Amino acid sequence: MNRIHHTHNPLHQSPKKRRLSLTATQWLVVAGLAHSALPVLAQTSQNDQTSEAEKTVQTIQLAQASTTSNTTTEKKAEKPIVLQAVTVRSRNRIEKLQDVPLSISVVTGQELERLQALDVASFSKRVGNVIWNPGNPRQFSLSVRGIGKQAQTDAQDPSVGIIVDGVNYAYNPLSSSVNFTDIAAVEVTRGPQGTLLGKNTSLGVINITTRRPTFTKEAYATVSYGDYHDLFGSAVLGGAVIDDLLAWRGTFTAQKANGDLVNTYNQDQTYANKDRLSARVQFLLTPSEDFTARISLDAQPKAGEATNGRSFNKPTPTTYAGINTTGANSGTNVNPLSSDPKTRLNRRWFLEQSDYRYEDDWLGNSTRDRINADNYNPIVTGTNGASTELNWRLNDYEVTSITAYKDYYFAARNDEGTPFDISKNGGGLVDYKQYSQELRLSSKTGGFVDYQTGLFWLATDIDHSTRAGWGADAGAWFASTAQYNRLDANASGRALLQDSLSRLNREQANKYENASTAIFAQANWHLSDPLTLTTGVRLTRENRDTTTSALLTDNGAGSALNSSSVNVVNLVNLGGFNSLNATTTIDGTSYPAGTLGQIVNGAFVNNNSTAQLQLADKLANKYFGTAITGTAGAAYASLTNAQKAQVADAKTIRRTQAAALWNTVKAESFEETQPAFVVSPTYKFNDKLTVYASWQYGEKAGIAQVVNGFSYLTDAEKSSAYEIGVKTVLLDNTLVFNADIFLTNIKDYQQAVRAVDEYTTEQNTISGAPEVAYLSYTGNVPKVRAQGLEIDGLYSGIPNTTIRFSGAYNDAYYVEFPNSAQPVENGYQGAAPFQDISGETLPGAFKYSFNLGIDYRAPVFSNHEFHTSVNTSYNSKFNSDNALSSYGWVDGSSTTDFSIGLGKNKGEFDVSLVVKNLFEDDTYQNQTWNTWSPALPRTASIVVSGKF
Incomplete structure (x- = not known):
């Protein structure tokens, strides 16, 4: 050996x-x-x-x-x-x-x-x-x-x-x-x-x-220009600053490119554009044979790229699959399309803009090359980082220390996909910071045992806010058909419809503080020349805390339409007055929608204060011209039942869109010591044949989270992976061929699950209409399994050619998953709140996949080199929907990238043509029952590189 x-x-x-x-x-x-x-x-x-x-x-x-x-x-x-x-x-x-x-x-x-x-x-x-x-x-x-x-x-x-x-x-x-x-x-x-x-x-x-700094002078650059005005440039500089003591390396890149889809509302905005500027500078210090230090600094300033909204719409199916409350098929059910864009965009409110129609615009133009949206803005991201790696040689040991910092900024502005004033300032904002320290001790190799052991610490601090904002057209968009018809009937109703959401803003603020501390060790036990046993263990202490709140940050034009308060468990005072949302009958007495007061534990109570009654009078005066008298509440009480119903409709629209609100809540913390280990024997028959087996176990930390103001603690995810593999060198050392069979069992897999919505259920109970409500959140799937075969290899038996290949057969499925969300085609009206998809293939999982890369290079013209490369990636069909909708299937596809070029054999100069998606595969990236995301188009660019 x-x-x-x-x-x-x-x-x-x-x-x-x-x-x-x-x-x-x-x-x-x-x-x-x-x-x-x-x-x-x-x-x-x-x-x-x-x-x-x-x-x-x-x-x-x-x-x-x-x-x-x-x-x-x-x-x-x-x-x-x-x-x-x-x-x-x-x-x-x-x-x-x-x-x-x-x-x-x-x-x-x-x-x-x-x-x-x-x-x-x-x-x-x-x-x-x-x-x-x-x-x-x-x-x-x-x-x-x-x-x-x-x-x-x-x-x-x-x-x-x-x-x-x-x-x-x-x-x-x-x-x-x-x-x-x-x-x-x-x-x-x-x-x-x-x-x-x-x-x-x-x-x-x-x-x-x-690539790391060296003491050899380096200076080379690459510039390319291609389709969609894609201009890319990179430069690498480096070498000795002080001979034998200090070296540096600088890597600088910039890219600007348009996307393939144009926003008709703002034709300077395209989707899948590129706007990136980055730099990485490294310094290598070698003061002695026993000590080195590498310092790395990197930065990518904030810039915007439009990715949200890169999808097209198709007509929503007019029928559901027909699942009833027991989960059995009850035949075809009509989809009323009550909240579908087809219904909304055919309302008078939106038909007044004559140049935008559901059929011609929402469903897209015939060339599928443009989208029309007024509030989609580029997603702004930026990141910075710094790290220091220190290495000491102490007799037969190597000590390594890696200290690092990394941050990330994210800001998104979302839109519903129309040019109307519906969504405003919606999206997310993230300010992320992480700090890490690793200290590692490595023994020498060559004896009975060699090992590595160390300590690891990582802390993250994340401020994340989710914003939602509404414009003057939002009320007409989000109203149900019945609500819209009642409010659009007259000028007072239209004013209420507009003010129900206009300039309203909601923000959910989340603070995540996570810390991970670990001790680890791994050893290779050389039991004999051919037999080595690898063992490793890790103990990680995870501490994860979350605090969050969800509040209205701007009441906009319709502050008088607020409820009095929401969330009786964690009271949020909204400053409105109490009135009924719908006509209600209690003990034979009918209370019209809009009646001052509310249902409390099944009984009608007029519990408005004088100030609240005066607010109701101001609303009646503003929207209906009713005179305010000296008796608080009299002006509002004088409204007709139809007018009160309009007020109730406007208030319901507002309350529904504002959704759950809560003051600051701290989630139940996740605190746990988690093990990880590996046991892996390796038998080396000779230099060309090695077989191995491995058992790897690991855990992913649980999640401390708040959903609708209630704590939902997610358990740790536990993975056991078993693998048997062979590694070979064949055909006179021209073929490296490796293969393995694997089995992975996961307990408490973390993904979206269906569970009781504690907030809404509590609200329903207090309002006198007890009904269990459900929501989806990141919880635990009891059991998941993946099993299959993988191959990986490299072949060089053809002159001037190397071929890299890999492939897999993969069977990934839910062993036990009784509470998945229903897919959209099952409908949410009358359907069971969740479905059992045990035995089904996981979303996004391919049964078959294959990658092939070929590189050919040959000398020409005395001191030049001709080269060409191709890479093809294939995958079989998969379901892109987490709920495994029958509409979520995406066909199998293959994508090929290709390059051909000529350069000097010492690298002084090279020019290439690079084509991505050479055969213009147009398979969707994903789809639902009424949307789909197109593939990225074929692009070509000329790439020039060389030393200077």
Whole structure:
């Protein structure tokens, strides 16, 4: 068994000692391999336990085995590239991929750059069994092995972790709206992680490593221009500041591009546009052979990209599936479309704008290239970060400290999708900050046991507010048909209809404070030359607190239409007067809608104060011209029953839209010590065949949350992953082929579930009409399972060509889920409050997926290189709806990216044509019964890069 023995960390050596003795031709070949799916073999790292000498030999072997005649064009037949060690960093050391007993996929930064694959969505198209689930920058999610589609809430940890240069991102949005450039490699590790990698995650980790500073001068840039005026530029500068002591590296990027859909209301606004400016500066300090320090600073200033609203509408079905209260099919039920845009937009109120119609505008134009909305604004995001990585070599040990800070800003403005004054200033605002510290001790390798152990701490502070605002047309939009007909009958009613919501604003303010403290250790026990047993354990203490409130921040034009108060459990005084919302009969006495007073425990009570009665008189005078007398309440009492009914309608519209309100409430805290562990034997038959088995267990923290003013504590998510795998090198070292079968069982899976709405049920009880109400919130699904087969490989047996491939068969389903929300086609009127979908496939989960990347490069014209690359990603059909609506199915699809170019073989200059979505696959990203989100279109760009 060829074990890697501990030597000095190469970063502790001088630049001259670190420099490799390769010819220019050999360097070209090595660079060419790096452009394929091989990680950079000779890259150094503060955690590198592999000797520089061994890596030099490996690199030279690679170069010599694959050297092509780059100085002549006569030699046409080339030898296949002989693959050597593919290396990964997923266990905090540089290790051979074939020696790591985990399911891991690797793609290099050079390959990503070749096809301008710059974001997490692009990464997922190049590795197996990883799914990017689109949404706005705050709501997108990642899933591994079909699990994890549920969008992360601000109070919730992600199931799939993202680590960038050793810094754990505890919040998915940190990786959204970001161009990842100057990347060394992206590794995806599947299964629960935590005994080594930052914060514990229950499904897997995406580990992104950027290129580090070196003492060799570097200066190169890339500029591209393409469809939709997509202008992109990046520059990398670096080298020695003080020889042998201080080096730096700066990475700077900028991108501006229009989106493919135009907002007719404001034609300067497009959807899926890009507006990104970022910088990352790193400093490497090497004062001695035993100590190094790397400081990294990054910033992406706030900028706006329009993503919300990138969808089209289709007619809502006119029938429900017909599910009755027992859950049985009761035949076809007519959908009255009472709140459908078709009904609303055909009201007189909206027909007065002659240039906008339901059929021609709401359903979209024939070319499907534009949307018409007045209050959609770009989502503004921005992020900053800083980290310090310190490394000490102490005899036979390596001590690493990573201290980091990261923040994120998000602001969204939403709209209902029309040019009318309905939604105003709605959306969310997030101010996120995280602080982390990791201290790690690594032993030497080469003995009976090598190990790593350490401490980890991470704290997050999130201020999140959700805003809702309404305009002058909102009352006419949100009124029921009966309410609208009564209010639109005369001028007084129309004034009430307008003021019911005009300029009303509601804000829900949330404060999330989470802290995670852990101790971890992992050891490799070399029981014999072929047999190694890996064991690891982690104990994490989670403390999570949430406080929240929901209040009206502006009463707008209709303050007199407020209720007196809401939420008897947590009283919110709105300053209005009490009146009935509907005609009510009690003990034979009929009380018309609008009658002063209210129903309390089934009895009518006129409990308005003098001030409230005077407010009612002012309302009667304002809207109906009724004279105010000296008797409080007399003016309002003189209104006709029809007029009182109009007031009741306006007040009901207002109360319904304002929804639940509550003063500051603290959720029940989540405090728990959570274990994670791994047990994994590995048997290495020879250098070309390794088999392994693993049992990984991990837990994701529970959620402390408030829903409608009541605390709903979500339990921790518990994952057990079992895996048996084989790693091989075949066909004279030209094929790396790895495969595994896996089984993942999850208990208390966190996603949207249906439960009793404590707030509304309490309100119903107090009002004398006791009825249990239900809501959806992020709770626990009892049992989920994923099982299947994965393959991953790299082939170089064709001259000048490398082929990367991965694929998976995946069966992810609910073992037990009795309380899922009903899909829309079942209707909410008369349907059971929830459905049992045990045995059904999870939303967003593909049965089959496959990725194929091909890279070809050959010498031409004496000192030039021709190159072309292609990447195809395929997935089978899936259901895009969390409630598994029959309308949510999305067909299987494949997307292909392609590039072709010519450059000098030393990299001084290169020009390429890059085409994304080459065959213009137009499969929807997702759909519901009356909406669908189009695929991103085919785009082409010219990319020019070179050294300077």
